[in-house]
Amino acid sequence: MSSSLSRPLEGVRVLDLTVALSGPYGSLLLAGLGAEVIRVESPDGGDIARTNPPFVGDEGMHFGAMKPGDVSLTTLNRARNKKSVTLDLKSKKGHELFMRLVKEADVVFENFSEGTAAKLKVDYARVREANPKIIYASIKAFGEPSDRPQLKGMDIIVQALSGIMEVTGEPGGAPTRWGLPIADMVSPLFVVNGILAALIQRGRTGEGQAVTVSMLDCLASMVAGENFDVMTQAGYPLKSGNFQDRLCPFGVYAAKDGAVAIVAFSPEWFRSLVGWIGRTDLLEDARYATRGPRMKHAKEVNALIEAWTREHTTEEIVRELLDKRGVPCARVRSPLEVLDDPVLHERGAVMRIAHPGLGDARPTAMGNPIRMSNANVQFDRPAPNLGESNEQIYGGLLKLSAEELRQLKSEGVI
Structure with a gap:
């Protein structure tokens, strides 16, 4: 400038x-x-x-x-x-x-x-x-x-x-x-x-x-922006760790050489994600097909996704999900990488x-x-x-x- x-x-x-x-x-x-x-x-x-x-x-x-x-x-x-x-x-x-x-x-x-x-x-x-x-x-x-x-x-x-x-x-x-x-x-x-x-x-x-x-x-x-009072009354824990169950799939998943953040809560993104991991059967299962029920079964969904991501490198995951299928996905970077980003x-x-x-x-x-x-x-x-x-x-x-x-x-x- x-x-x-x-x-x-x-x-x-x-x-x-x-x-x-x-x-x-x-x-x-x-x-x-x-x-x-x-x-x-x-x-x-x-x-x-x-x-x-x-x-x-x-x-x-x-x-x-x-x-x-x-x-x-x-x-x-x-x-x-x-x-x-x-x-x-x-x-x-x-x-x-x-x-x-x-x-x-x-x-x-x-x-x-x-x-x-x-x-x-x-x-x-x-x-x-x-x-x-x-x-x-x-x-x-x-x-x-x-x-x-x-x-x-x-x-x-x-x-x-x-x-x-x-x-x-x-x-x-x-x-x-x-x-x-x-x-x-x-x-x-x-x-x-x-x-x-x-x-x-x-x-x-x-x-x-x-x-x-x-x-x-x-x-x-x-803190008030996340409606913790309502979520607690519904039985959800205060801590969500690397995942946000109400937006499942939404979280950080382990890979062969690091970790990736994946967001796939929309119907299109979820369809693309399960298509890549070979689990299109989830689209026909009432427990997983839509966001509301899927929220209650987030642990199972996240476990299925991570079992797949662990078999691939971060580069492979980003290429398949983001580049080819348009699913928001990024490799988790270290602070030193960020501070050196041109x-x-x-x-x-x-x-x-x-x-x-x-x-x-x-x-x-x-x-x-x-x-x-x-x-x-x-x-x-x-x-x-x-x-x-x-x-x-x-x-x-x-x-x-x-x-x-x-x-x-x-x-x-x-």
Whole structure:
């Protein structure tokens, strides 16, 4: 995509108070869409994610202790297209500087623990006093006020409370953590939707507002989409493992050299599948011919299919089912294969990170899966060093003199 194209959120300024993953991923998306995202970080080290190994420095990439000059690979990933200023929000001068920035901003974005924003006096009520048009976006673990005020919103904790662990894994098996930090990754998608909607509404009304997302709410709303209450009452287990019985055949089947995912619940697909495995007699059997009864006999159907797939390679299965018969089927790929997929790199869904300390080793990072025909929406600027944008923002935007900047730095305000 041409870099000369404009960006959808050009002219939107975001003050980013977020840390860890959920908030920084949300602000990363806004930055990729063209917003000017200014990370406001503590002068004594910044975002806690800056200390996440592995690190990149003079010794290349390593998992040892962080050394001067090292940067976390996490930061190289999540801080792209952003600016970084340092600011002690606990100090009087730091708070005053922040409120001056608020007057120049469109969005304030935070994911502090409950009560922290109020303690720092950067909560919505105070920020709105400085700028009534501000969009104040928050990600909280359990809402605010929370019914679990002593509980930290770590992804695995949210997963545990959401019910998602009890519907993941094999029937009868132990609760299983989702393989990715799903609460941390889904909640920013919802809050970015809320921010964009609030900006559109402000364009009509001229008024700002608070946009709040709970990580637990996000996962619970997804869990509710599967009607587990109804299915449980009908006698079906909460966990479905690699199969979805109500859509049988729908699942992951072992092959000679791996596994394949097959979806064949429609009459046409089912007819094609049983034709290939030589079991067209199932089409005449009331237990298997249609979806409703077949759901009750899913184990037998899946066993028949897998007995056949185990005798073939994944390539043979995909060729026969997908290429020749049009039945949705795909080989199960490893994450490493996906991260090296040239098509995904070309589309920008994943991309390589460049850094002098990496040399030829360029690890894969998150790209922006949003594609637009007349806009540039990619991450094309490297992560800044801590406080790298102090002079640009404080000197350029707030018009502070060089002497004022030196004084603020000597006092530990920035």
